[in-house]
Amino acid sequence: IKYPHDYAPTLWSENCDEKFDFIVVGAGSAGAIVASRLSEITDWKILLLEAGDDPPESSEIPLKWSLALKTKYDWQFVSEKEDNLFKGLLDERCHVPRGRMMGGSSSMNVMLHIRGTKIDFDTWESQGCTGWNFDSVLPYFIKSENFTDSTRYDPKYHGKDGPLTLSPFVAPDPAIETISQAAELMGVTNVKDLNKLDRTVGYAMADSTTKNGLRCSSLKAYLMPISERPNLFVAKNTKVTRILIENKRAYGVEFLTSNDELKTINSTLEVILSAGVIMSPQILMASGIGPADHLNEMKVDVVADLPVGHNYQDHVAFFGLVLSDRKDRPIEEIVKESQQLRKETFELIPKGISTMGLTGLLSFIDTKRKCSNPDIEIMKIRYSYNTTKEMKTFRTMFGFSDKMANVFDELNMKSDIILMIPILNVIVNTGRVYLSSADPKGTPKILSNYLSDDTEMDILLDGIEFIMEMCKTKPMTDAGFAFEEIKYPNCDTECEYGTREYWKCAIKHLATSIFHSVGTNKMGAVDDKSSVVDPTLKVKGFENIRVIDSSVMPTLVTCNTNAATMMIGEKGADLIKAQYEKCD
Ligand SMILES: Cc1cc2nc3c(=O)[nH]c(=O)nc-3n(C[C@H](O)[C@H](O)[C@H](O)COP(=O)(O)OP(=O)(O)OC[C@H]3O[C@@H](n4cnc5c(N)ncnc54)[C@H](O)[C@@H]3O)c2cc1C
Numbered sequence: 001i002k003y004p005h006d007y008a009p010t011l012w013s014e015n016c017d018e019k020f021d022f023i024v025v026g027a028g029s030a031g032a033i034v035a036s037r038l039s040e041i042t043d044w045k046i047l048l049l050e051a052g053d054d055p056p057e058s059s060e061i062p063l064k065w066s067l068a069l070k071t072k073y074d075w076q077f078v079s080e081k082e083d084n085l086f087k088g089l090l091d092e093r094c095h096v097p098r099g100r101m102m103g104g105s106s107s108m109n110v111m112l113h114i115r116g117t118k119i120d121f122d123t124w125e126s127q128g129c130t131g132w133n134f135d136s137v138l139p140y141f142i143k144s145e146n147f148t149d150s151t152r153y154d155p156k157y158h159g160k161d162g163p164l165t166l167s168p169f170v171a172p173d174p175a176i177e178t179i180s181q182a183a184e185l186m187g188v189t190n191v192k193d194l195n196k197l198d199r200t201v202g203y204a205m206a207d208s209t210t211k212n213g214l215r216c217s218s219l220k221a222y223l224m225p226i227s228e229r230p231n232l233f234v235a236k237n238t239k240v241t242r243i244l245i246e247n248k249r250a251y252g253v254e255f256l257t258s259n260d261e262l263k264t265i266n267s268t269l270e271v272i273l274s275a276g277v278i279m280s281p282q283i284l285m286a287s288g289i290g291p292a293d294h295l296n297e298m299k300v301d302v303v304a305d306l307p308v309g310h311n312y313q314d315h316v317a318f319f320g321l322v323l324s325d326r327k328d329r330p331i332e333e334i335v336k337e338s339q340q341l342r343k344e345t346f347e348l349i350p351k352g353i354s355t356m357g358l359t360g361l362l363s364f365i366d367t368k369r370k371c372s373n374p375d376i377e378i379m380k381i382r383y384s385y386n387t388t389k390e391m392k393t394f395r396t397m398f399g400f401s402d403k404m405a406n407v408f409d410e411l412n413m414k415s416d417i418i419l420m421i422p423i424l425n426v427i428v429n430t431g432r433v434y435l436s437s438a439d440p441k442g443t444p445k446i447l448s449n450y451l452s453d454d455t456e457m458d459i460l461l462d463g464i465e466f467i468m469e470m471c472k473t474k475p476m477t478d479a480g481f482a483f484e485e486i487k488y489p490n491c492d493t494e495c496e497y498g499t500r501e502y503w504k505c506a507i508k509h510l511a512t513s514i515f516h517s518v519g520t521n522k523m524g525a526v527d528d529k530s531s532v533v534d535p536t537l538k539v540k541g542f543e544n545i546r547v548i549d550s551s552v553m554p555t556l557v558t559c560n561t562n563a564a565t566m567m568i569g570e571k572g573a574d575l576i577k578a579q580y581e582k583c584d
Pocket of ligand 1: 025026027028029030031049050051052097098099100101102103104105106108109110111112113114238239240241274275276277279280283515516517549550551559560561562563565
C-alpha cells in the first residue's frame, strides 16, 4: 500500500508562501473525490487538508471494520444527554463515530453501498434542490462505479469505468437462507440488486465498496491511483480551524499543526469544506457563518446569519432484538460449529471474496404496505460464540454501557447471537450541532432529538413488531433461533413483555445512531430560509465557499449514506468545473 505523499512538513514550514487555487478541507468520502476530480484540471493547484493520518492496516479487512472505533482514527463525538433516550449507553450519550483519517468515514465504515431510491432524490428536487432529482444524480453514481458482478451488470444503472470498485458481499452463513425464507413469508421479495432503478422495498445481499475482498475507500479509489499527480498536494494531521474571509470572500484557511501551532495558507479561487456532518458546520460557525443568535451567545463575530448546524438527521436503530442460535445444544457442538463458520467466513478474504458475514443481508420494508419508500431497513449481525466480551464489541461498536454490554456478552457465552436491527427511515423532528465555545479548536455539541415525534416512534415500533412476527415464522423456529428477553430497568415491571409500551420502554435504553448523520448544512433554494447552501453547493451569500459532503443532504436518504455522499462529491466537483468552463 502506498499512501499519498504528505505535504504537511512543507506546508507547516516557516517559509511556505505557496498559494493554491482550491483548498479542500477533509479527505473523507466526498473530499477525496472532490480533490481528485478537481486535480484533473492540470492548470489548477489543489491543496487537500486532512486532520487525520493514513488509516490503520486493519481497516483493509472488512470483518475488522470496528477496530478503528474509539481509537485515534475516530473523532469519537458523543451527543448530549436526552431525557427519554440512551439509558443503556455509556454516560447515557449516543456515540457518533466519524473517521479521522485519509478516506474519512469511508475508511472505517461497514462498506454497504446503497444509493437511495428515486423518491429520495426526487424529494430533494421538490424541496428546491434544482438539478438533484434522481435522473440528474444517476449519471454520477454510474460514473463513480466499477461494478464487478457481471451477472447483474446493466449499463442503464451500473458503471464499469469508475474508480470505486463495487463487489457483492458473500457469506457462508446458513442464517442468510433462513432469514430470506422468513422474509419471503412476510411478503418481502429478493430484489437481487439494491441499487436497481426501481428498487424501493425488498431484500438482497448488498454490494460493497470492496476490491478483491479488501476495503475500497475514497482514499484507495480516488487518491492512491493519482498519488503522483503534480498539482495535488495532500497535507495530513492538519486540522482546519477557520476559513479566512474578507468582504464575503474566502482567501484561505487557518489550521492547526500536530504541534498545536496555528498557521494560515491562502487560496485564490475557492475554499471547499468536506469535513463531514459535524466538523463542516463547526468550521463554518467558528468562521462567523451560522445562526446569529447562537454566534452572539458564543461571542463569535457574525459574518452571515445562516441556519448552520440545524437539520441534523440520522437513522436511529433499536439494538434490543437478540436471537440465540440453538443454545440448548451441547457446548462442544456450539463451539465447533461457531468456530467452523467463523473460519469459513475469514477464509473468503485471501480468495479475494468480499464478506461481512450476515451483515451483508439487508431488507428494506414498508410497514404501512403503501408501496412507497421503505420506512424501515433491517440489518442483521451474527456474533460468534464467546467473542464479544473479549473484543468489547458492544461497548466499541454501539457505545453500550458496561452494564448493558455485560447482558449481551453473557448471552454470547451461551451460543452465537444474531442481532436483528430495525432502522428507522422516517424523520420528522431534526436535531442540531452547536458550537461549545468560541474556541475554533473546540468540539461541537450534538443534540440528536431522536424519536421526539410520535410518528417516528410508531414506525420504529412497527418495525420491531415486523421483526418479531418474522422470527415466529417456520423457517426461523425450525432453525432454532429464539428471542432472548433483555431486562431493562423498570420495563418488565411496568409493562407486559412484547407490548408496544414495553418496546417503547426498551427503546429508551437501546435506541441509538447507526452512523448515518447528515443535513447540518442543508441544501435548498436561495430564498429558502432553512437552507445553508444553494444547489451549486455554495454557502449562500458567498461566491467562493462551498460545502461538499454529507452535511448538505436536505433530507436523509432511506438507506446507508456513503453512496449518496460520494455522488455529492462527484457532482459537486462537476459543478465547480462547469462554473469555470472546465468540463470534459
Ligand atoms: C462506523 C461507521 C459505519 C458506517 N457504515 C456505513 C455503511 O456501511 N454504508 C454507508 O453507506 N454508510 C456508512 N456510514 C456512513 C458513511 O460512511 C458517511 O455518511 C460518509 O462517509 C460521510 O462522508 P463525508 O464526506 O460527509 O464525511 P467523512 O467521510 O467523515 O469525511 C470528513 C473528513 O474530514 C476530516 N476533517 C474533519 N474536520 C476536519 C478539520 N477541521 N480539518 C481537516 N480535516 C477535517 C475528517 O477527518 C474526515 O477525514 C458509516 C459511518 C460510520 C462512522
